[in-house]
Amino acid sequence: MASEKKLVEAITSMGEDFAQWYTDVVKKAELCDYASVKGCMVIKPAGYALWENIQRELDKRFKDTGVENVYMPMFIPEGLLQKEKDHVEGFAPEVAWVTHGGLEELQERMCVRPTSETLFCDFYARDIHSYRDLPKVYNQWCSVVRWEKTTRPFLRSREFLWQEGHTAHATAEEAQERTEQMLNVYADFCEEVLAIPVIRGQKTDKEKFAGAEATYTIEALMHDGKALQSGTSHNFGDGFAKAFEIQYAAKDNSLKYVHQTSWGMSTRIIGAIIMVHGDDSGLVLPPMIAPTQVMVVPIQQKKEGVLEKAFGIRDALSGFRVKVDDSDKSPGWKFSESEMRGIPVRVEIGPKDIAQNQAVLVRRDNHEKLVVSLDQIAEKVGELLGQIQKDMLKRARAHRDAHTYEAVDFEAFTKTVEEKPGFVKAMWCGSRECEDKIKEVTGATSRCMPFAQEELSKTCVCCGKPAAKMVYWGRAY
């Protein structure tokens, strides 16, 4: 038992030190590792397989809405980055600059893309001529670079993987529709696939994207009560189109500016999966996204017929992503490892089970055991995976709701933020001053103005003037 104990002890408990727990899980579940370039990460097979599943599911949903994938260059000439004023102010301080190509100094330095609005705009300006060329609904899967000072695996790294959609439309209405549509794609994906409930809403002007007219966001609550922005969708209006001269000839031959959007989700979402579902035994993966959904662990595998039966179960479960752990480790060690990696269902099969034509199914999410007949194992595992997926969303939603508070005056607000980690719903007058003050005093930021507005009181929680919006506030990653 010494070795099993060691494996579990290898991770700090959540209650003791959540940040350390996170780092331990990332490391022990072998999701990623540090790289020789500070602030960058090596995404290991277990982490990358998660990203591949996320990509597959998201990409399918994108394409169902008419999205086409493309690839833009990774470099942006300095002059191009500077074309849109707000945008360059937002990103220039944190880009990596290329100054030399081979042995020669470049005439104009280039940055590695921190995001690709400028590249898409430059392309659209050349590619869009007539209303027949619209809409353009393009997306790319790539990596981007932001030279952050403080970094954490998945949550904030100098290079990260993401997708960025960039669209151009004939009308403002169509652009707004696409902005909201993609936010809903993200939200539905989080809830249906990742079992992560999210609040859908709009960012305040202070928190919106550099160059956007409006930014929409989905906000999730982590186990420690901190918020994580999990996906964003921006409506640019015609601001970029004017800066980059992206015009089209309308049906009546008049020249009009296009209306644009962009939207992105990144490997950051893997941090959310870890922090929403994980526990003191490690990762807990929703079945729909788990690279391995079922791990078959043979007990007394050297006894005749045990391994054979284990592989027979694997074959019976071929409709799922299933593996057999036939390594020479002890069953206890294998249990711990399978738990650490978050595999949704473990199947235990030993000589006694075989004698009774049965196997033991163990749920990763709540440790429940279920004895099933081998004749029904595929059916039962299918049901169980479906149930786990549902229960995980339900549990995460219950946790989020139990950690969502309301405050109508500043004292209660401050006290809630301080003592009860979670979301705090409160009314806001709409001024930047109150937003700044709330952040300064409490460390909480406005997460979003939810689409589902409520009137908690008539006045701003901070200044007492008439309220304009209800806002979700919280400390955030």
Place this chain on the structure above:
Amino acid sequence: MASEKKLVEAITSMGEDFAQWYTDVVKKAELCDYASVKGCMVIKPAGYALWENIQRELDKRFKDTGVENVYMPMFIPEGLLQKEKDHVEGFAPEVAWVTHGGLEELQERMCVRPTSETLFCDFYARDIHSYRDLPKVYNQWCSVVRWEKTTRPFLRSREFLWQEGHTAHATAEEAQERTEQMLNVYADFCEEVLAIPVIRGQKTDKEKFAGAEATYTIEALMHDGKALQSGTSHNFGDGFAKAFEIQYAAKDNSLKYVHQTSWGMSTRIIGAIIMVHGDDSGLVLPPMIAPTQVMVVPIQQKKEGVLEKAFGIRDALSGFRVKVDDSDKSPGWKFSESEMRGIPVRVEIGPKDIAQNQAVLVRRDNHEKLVVSLDQIAEKVGELLGQIQKDMLKRARAHRDAHTYEAVDFEAFTKTVEEKPGFVKAMWCGSRECEDKIKEVTGATSRCMPFAQEELSKTCVCCGKPAAKMVYWGRAY
């Protein structure tokens, strides 16, 4: 008819100017476009969809051999790049250098990866401890940068997309086996999926990868008789392991160096698809890789029932990648466009066809027409796509064989290279001097020493000394 003529005239004929034909096809089939950064490209939806299909097919084949995907950072610190002597000499002259992160100058500059051997080695040195950690069979899909002076879409660009596999093994034998295995994966993929026949063989020392002990290659012949290196697989022996100190404890507890391989295929292969199969009407895509396999073109689409029937055919063909062109262009224009884009089968359906419960199928590869009953259309289209795939490989193989020559003396060799574009098989003594001379005099390079060796004569085609190997020679992209 004026407009149809214009579309076809938009591309130069192959016979007139092959290079211009290539550029025209890339542009008119909307595969890619130039970017604002010189030498980089924008891969447009039609080009990227091809790459996605290539990725899906290759990735499946990789995983069937036990490959796991990962992601390494895009930056290599200068010190890391310099660890293996031959490798840095090969790549340092053509890398892009990052010198600043945000507003600060970096202490050590970094290059954008031209290839990732050094990053994988750095990681393996930290991650591999015991024989239990071996083999490592990792791959990544990413973009790389090589600051080339002369560039051409897909064939040579400053940034390109590729996959790079990097493996570490306990023994030299296992590394050699993996090197050959992956070369065969590439070769089978080219022949079975892309309908491109390839010569499998080993590169000479002169042409091998910087830092490799041995490089294996697949070489394809383009329509103009020039060769294109289409995929490579390298055996590094323990050279990188010694430079990076990648050691493992063997079962007997002795410390041993690992043996490594790497292998890659890039978006360059899209250039091969264009130049092997294309014709004067544009692109010709093998059905297995075509983003759209069937285009349904309604004739007199404004007549009652025509569009309805066209969409009915689409539904009947839902097992294929099928589209209906219901735009307001003329049928002739639609035919030309569908040909330009290389769509394997066109279905024509008009009022007369409907009256006879039939449709006309037109093959892109040889323009043959086939009238089929609507009751059997799915079955007939399936058969036709299979036949086209087979015929394209057969045709490409016949072209390659008809343009493969032999030479046993230098005069004949020189004359053949000059007058008959294609591969020339000739014996070689093995010396660098002869290889250099052949290139200087004829412009042909050694493409490979094929696995299937023949003895054409006893002496080197260049110096007349005893021959060591038969080599495929040719001018190349």
